[in-house]
Structures are given as C-alpha cells and as structure tokens.
Amino acid sequence: xxxxxxxxxxxxxxxxxxxxxxxxxxxxxxxxxxxxxxxxxxxxxxxxxxxxxxxxxxxxxxxxxxxxxxxxxxxxxxxxxxxxxxxxxxxxxxxxxxxxxxxxxxxxxxxxxxxxxxxxxxxxxxxxxxxxxxxxxxxxxxxxxxxxxxxxxxxxxxxxxxxxxxxxxxxxxxxxxxxxxxxxxxxxxxxxxxxxxxxxxxxxxxxxxxxxxxxxxxxxxxxxxxxx
Numbered sequence: 001x002x003x004x005x006x007x008x009x010x011x012x013x014x015x016x017x018x019x020x021x022x023x024x025x026x027x028x029x030x031x032x033x034x035x036x037x038x039x040x041x042x043x044x045x046x047x048x049x050x051x052x053x054x055x056x057x058x059x060x061x062x063x064x065x066x067x068x069x070x071x072x073x074x075x076x077x078x079x080x081x082x083x084x085x086x087x088x089x090x091x092x093x094x095x096x097x098x099x100x101x102x103x104x105x106x107x108x109x110x111x112x113x114x115x116x117x118x119x120x121x122x123x124x125x126x127x128x129x130x131x132x133x134x135x136x137x138x139x140x141x142x143x144x145x146x147x148x149x150x151x152x153x154x155x156x157x158x159x160x161x162x163x164x165x166x167x168x169x170x171x172x173x174x175x176x177x178x179x180x181x182x183x184x185x186x187x188x189x190x191x192x193x194x195x196x197x198x199x200x201x202x203x204x205x206x207x208x209x210x211x212x213x214x215x216x217x218x219x220x221x222x223x224x225x226x227x228x
Contacts, residue, residue, distance in 0.1 A: 035216035036077035039091055043070035043124040046222040048215070049078060049091060050130025053201070056208035058132040060199055061102045061167035061191045064153065065133035067113070069177055071126040072098070072169060072201070080216065083209040088202050099170045099198040101188040108160040110134075111148055113182045118222075119144040127177035131221055132167075134158070139225045149225055167191065169201055 039049035050073055058066035072094040078087060089096060105113075117129040118138045137150040151158035172179060173188040191199045208214065 036079050037216050038077050039073045039075045042073045042075060042130060043126060043128050044122055046218045047130065048218055049073055051218060051221065052208060052214050053205055054130045054132035056204040057100050057167040060204040060207055061100055063102050063165040063167040065164055066167040067129045067131060067172060068169065069126065069172055070128040071177060080214055083206055085202055085206060088205045092201060094169055094201050096202060098201045100167055100191040100201060100204050101170045101173045102165050102167050102191060103173050103183045103188045104163045105166045105183045107158050107162050107164065109182050110164060111151060111158060113179060114148045114151065115145055116178060118147045135220065136222050137225050
C-alpha cells in the first residue's frame, strides 16, 4: 500500500473519531443541560418554581423562612439559564415592583397559616403557600383548620412560642388572600439593597438564578402523611 493511500486511511479514521466524539459531546451536553423549573400545580402542591421563588426571598432577606402564595406564580416553566428580568416576569403574577418584606411571626401563627394554606387540598387554592426553610407534613383527612401534623424548621420541630423571621411579598404581609389575622402588617420591614432601595420579587429571583445553585426538582417540603 503506498504512502498516499495509508495517509488517506489515517485521515479518514481521525475524522471519523472526531465526528463520533463531537456527537457524544453534544449528547452529553443535552443530557446535562438544566431542566426547566415548573410552576405546574403550585395552587395545590409543592412546585420547583415555587421553591425557587421562596428560596430567593428567604436568602435575599436573610430570614429564617419564606412564603410565596400560588396567586403570584404562573403555571409555566422557567429555564434555569433564563436569568433576565423579562423571563422572570413571565412566570410571576405579582406586580413588577412588588417588594420583599420580612415579618416576625410566632410559631403557632405559622402553623395556623400553613393550615389555611392546606385547607382546600386537593382543590386548587390561590392562597396555597410555597415555602422555604421548613418542611410540612399534613393529613388531608383531618378537619380543614387542623391538617398540619408536623412542621420542621431545618432539623428542629417548629416551636409554637418562638418568633421566626419570615420573608414574603408585601401584599401577603398586609393580609392578602385571607392571612390578615395571622401576622401584624405594621411590623413588616422592607428588604433593601445597599443604596436603600426596596428589593422586588423579580430582583430577588434574578439574584438566585445568577448564583446557579437551583434545581428543577421538588424535595418534599410539603407532603401528605403516608398511610401507616
């Protein structure tokens, strides 16, 4: 076999290997590409989008916990890489300038708020609360006002007498969606940036997305009690 034929065969082999390698790399990139965060069923259960927004509020406010009601979430998907104001606003039903605030809430009031959130389950409820910083187990067979059977803040049980700092949208802090008797609106404090400007819901979510530490999965923050 002459040298030209040998060189041609070698070049053909190299090209074939390169094509296969590129195809494999593309396939791997597709598998590893971030999934979208879904807001589906936010009005009756935990959602990945709800977790993202609740986490964003808690972290930007440096609060113990956070709530975001289903009424402020669209049942759409948000790509994890879509960290632009326009993309975030498409999945939020809240006004663009809705501020984030912090309220001090006693543990027993938090449990009452969670009972209210779960009172209509499995029906849809615009007042259903997506949460951050806590995990809730509830029994849908119990009376509507007493469905919560366990709440854990981190690894500790909820203390009914302790006061916790809770981040939430300002309209919820003012008693919207029937939560008017569970916390004091006048105690709500706006979360501000270093310039003293109020941080909005959209800005909080954008900051969280840009950190790149989000997941498209739910993780059992709100779940019904399993049959024994």
